[in-house]
Amino acid sequence: MAGKRILILSTSHDQLLGGGPTGLWAEELIAPYYAFKEAGAHVDIISVKGGKIPLDQGSLAEGMVTPEVKTFLKEDSLRSLVENTKPVSEFKDAAQSYDAIFVPGGHGVCFDVASDKTCISLLESFWAANKVVGAVCHGPCGLVEVKDPSGNPIVKDRTVTGFTNSEEEAVGKTDKVPFLLESRLIELGGKFEKTGDWQPFAVKDGKLVTGQNPASSAKVAKLILEVCA
DSSP states (O other), X not given: OXXXXXXXXXXXXXXXXXXXXXXXXXXXHHHHHHHHHHTTOEEEEEESSOBOOOBOGGGGXXXXXXXXXXXXXXXXXXXXXXXSBEEGGGGXXXXXXXXXXXXXXXXXXXXXXXXXXXXXXXXXXXXXXXXXXXXXXXXXXXXXXXXXXXXXXXXXXXXXXXXXXXHHHHTTOTTTSSSXXXXXXXXTTOEEOOOSTTOOOEEEETTEEEESXXXXXXXXXXXXXXXXX
């Protein structure tokens, strides 16, 4: 895996519909980041607007902090990367120099990555170049407007997963997001698969890799590395 280059694209959005804080779910960036680095890959972290990525404070709460997140909170070098990102606008041609792009979740993705034209164009360029496209939890919200060179949604007729309607209901955010991810992926023709709420689950279909929830972050990273190999 040494020599492989992976680009992580994060949300910059920090507010839910009707108010209330959100952002990036920490585990979904941090667990894959460490997995990619451990495998010898070069990893860059960017965000929609650049600057400091807003972290969903719920992902740093007691009982939610994973060992990887604990390490992150103590490691100044990675914290600096998350707090000083470059904007997606500076990476329009990144598909030429990276092997994969990965979108971690957090509800923020539903509001910016999902509809930002520069993000959509970047993801489409990776797909058109036959590079790996991965996402976890709400990360696949960033794929709903992404099309292949023929104009079809990249999720159409492909096995996908993501944060489920029942998980959204369980966290009380059904009316706080612009759309329900499971429903939208099915509407787009995706073959949506899932397991029980909060259980690790990830799938790959060709160069497309998706995971269901925060607990699936490590599984998604492993699959991305396998497809990149």
